[in-house]
Amino acid sequence: MSLIICNLTVRTGRDHLPMHRISNGEAAVAAPTHAARAIAGPLPKDVMPEQGIGPRAAYRLIDDELSLDGNPTLNLASFVTTWMEPEAQRLAAELVGKNLIDQDEYPQTQELHRRVVSIVARLFNAPAGQEAVGTATIGSSEAIMLAMLAHKRRWQLRRRAEGLDCERPNMVIGADVHTCWEKFARYFEVEARIAPLQEGRYTIGAEQVEPLLDERTIAVAGVLGTTFTGQLDDIGSIAGLLAKVERERGWSIPLHVDAASGGFVLPFSEPELRWDFRLPQVRSINVSNHKFGLVYPGMGTVVFQSADDLPEELVFKISYLGGEMENYSLNFSRPSTQVILQYFNFLALGREGYTRIVRATLETAAALANRLRELEELQLIGDGSRLPVVTARARDPRALSLAEVSARLRERGWIVPAYRLPANAQHIEVLRAVVKESFSLDMAEILARDLAWAISRCRSGGRPAARTRPHC
């Protein structure tokens, strides 16, 4: 949700923030279109109209205006699901008025929520005999905030019990993390110690983490599929390092895995890879169900390896909606739709269905990567073999601006972002395509041809500025 500033005079000078400035609305009117059948006069845009125009005309106006948006099927910028089965659409339409928080009123919805969290925890190999806990969230951002708040609080409790101060907590992350990690650091006052990248290495492992650890480190993050290149942090080596640090220094530092993208890919494509609760140091994991969990936007999950990882005082007990219920979230009211749609996918697809879709998506990504390899102007960075994300840089950035290539592709409707990698690789501009199940092999072929065309148009052309952050 964008932050809305309701003050006509506000000037922050920070135009890169997605903030909406409110106009006074007097001059802004929607000119009647074919909805003139229902609209007698001009309609203000930025203040509530005195008289409503009725549902039919309102629908017409809004639907027409939204046709200016990009086409979700051609949106290779986003990891987020843009297509679900008709039965899922039907369920979504039926569920749209149900608030997930109303546990007493909708106990069966809550039961399906419980099953979803349980299935996710087992997918991540939560050990038998321990009570894993978790909750659905709005996305990975909320899931990461909740997990890190728990690690911060546990660190504080431990320090207090030892008679030590709780000042200056820090967390160790790579420069390859998503913005939400920096958001957590700033919103919840934890120092972010950031391991930089370098040319040719766009992920982190134990070597980069070790020098940043100390007794004030509340947690370390490893990413299972980075937003920037789709590559995987070396989570096994970080877990090994944390075990060694605990043995040698006595610091018990939890590892959180940000499996926003990889959490619904690796368990099906490389089930033997140990990145999850099979590693005792991994105490919490987040996943974006709305990415490769194949659910429409608005769904993530956080799971803790054991109930002991989540301090009780962070879980609120509320009784004013009927019987007593527990609540651990940054929000309160939220739709139940996506949770139920996730359960729908688990039933409709099963392990076999997810495996089939993941394999097919990886094959399409590999085919697209192969076609990109044939373009001499590009050099592949991410070949889509672990996550279906294909990333390339220009072989000669002075001769080819990828931001311009991206803009050219937009003329054909494709949304393929160009952006710069984070510190210390910010001199590298990349183009990234996220391959989803709705993107066929044939579409990959068409995109590759359009890309060759766009490159031929852009060679030595003008160069618009690249974004500094990719879409997610």
Ligand SMILES: Cc1ncc(COP(=O)(O)O)c(C=O)c1O
């Ligand atoms: C690695 C990673 N972590 C976290 C996020 C944030 O996820 P969400 O959009 O579900 O809040 C993203 C989004 O792309 C991501 O790629």
